[in-house]
Amino acid sequence: MLNTPFKTLPTTTASTWKQATSIALFLGCVAIGCFLPTPSLQAEETAGKQWPASQQVSMDVINHQSFDQLLKKHVDKNGMVNYKAWHANPTDRQTLTAYLNHLSQANLNTPAQRNAQLAYWINAYNAVTIEGILRVYPTTSIRNHTAKIAGYNIWKDLKLHVGDSKAGLEEIEHKVLRKMNEPRIHFAIVCASIGCPRLLNEAYMPQKMEQQLTINTKDFFSRSQNLQIDTNSRTVKLSKLLNWYGSDFGADINTQLVAYQRYWPEAATQAVAAGGYRVDYLSYDWNLNAQR
Numbered sequence: 001m002l003n004t005p006f007k008t009l010p011t012t013t014a015s016t017w018k019q020a021t022s023i024a025l026f027l028g029c030v031a032i033g034c035f036l037p038t039p040s041l042q043a044e045e046t047a048g049k050q051w052p053a054s055q056q057v058s059m060d061v062i063n064h065q066s067f068d069q070l071l072k073k074h075v076d077k078n079g080m081v082n083y084k085a086w087h088a089n090p091t092d093r094q095t096l097t098a099y100l101n102h103l104s105q106a107n108l109n110t111p112a113q114r115n116a117q118l119a120y121w122i123n124a125y126n127a128v129t130i131e132g133i134l135r136v137y138p139t140t141s142i143r144n145h146t147a148k149i150a151g152y153n154i155w156k157d158l159k160l161h162v163g164d165s166k167a168g169l170e171e172i173e174h175k176v177l178r179k180m181n182e183p184r185i186h187f188a189i190v191c192a193s194i195g196c197p198r199l200l201n202e203a204y205m206p207q208k209m210e211q212q213l214t215i216n217t218k219d220f221f222s223r224s225q226n227l228q229i230d231t232n233s234r235t236v237k238l239s240k241l242l243n244w245y246g247s248d249f250g251a252d253i254n255t256q257l258v259a260y261q262r263y264w265p266e267a268a269t270q271a272v273a274a275g276g277y278r279v280d281y282l283s284y285d286w287n288l289n290a291q292r
Contacts, residue, residue: 048104056107068203079198
């Protein structure tokens with residue numbers, strides 16, 4: 001337990017000339033069409049398919065086994081994905097398509113157990129993300145496909161059919177999963193980047209949900225890209241992910257750190273036990289989480 005309040009380090013602001021340069025570059029890009037849509041993709045893409053109401057089912061009976069087999073085949077123990085092999089394998093591409101079609105059978109108005117809902121939406125997020133990367137592969141980063149002004153944005157514009165609705169990655173994360181009062185979803189959903197938590201090389205299953213969330217949360221904090229204790233500067237350095245979503249773990253930094261420490265390695269917890277540490281956030285690596 002930490003007994004001295006933590007303070008977040010101040011963020012350095014950009015200089016005036018950099019702001020002016022950015023504005024000039026933006027205006028220039030608008031003039032020459034830098035923000036035109038990605039030629040190979042429409043402004044909105046869909047995954048899955050529409051099912052008639054008579055064939056829609058509860059999330060309780062959605063089967064994640066085919067996705068589990070794909071993850072075991074193409075994802076290693078560190079969460080790195082063999083996109084090259086997956087992209088080149090028509091059978092595995094078709095299996096992923098069939099799985100997404102199966103996810104689309106879920107009826108949002110039919111009751112389902114909470115763990116079945118968590119498994120459904122976590123797997124849906126990860127499967128749609130992988131599908132999105134495979135559609136634009138080869139690529140070096142998901143950020144190459146997240147247009148801010150105009151054109152295709154994988155987080156917003158690749159939508160999964162779910163029953164009679166459609167849901168994009170941002171909707172799944174912010175409007176569904178973050179409202180389920182399980183902040184560890186941030187260590188389960190993966191945005192195809194090295195800076196993300198590892199992609200578990202198995203599908204999330206309702207009957208294993210607590211175990212899987214615990215394992216991947218502990219794995220997250222075991223990696224130096226996500227947690228560093230600098231005893232010289234008395235600083236706890238955390239993944240930028242926890243700067244963006246820390247409020248899901250508690251109203252203030254001390255509450256958040258107590259929540260995190262349940263999953264820290266013992267050595268890290270002991271290092272900060274005396275208190276007096278401050279918090280900083282590490283840079284985020286947006287490079288593709290591809291096997292090298």
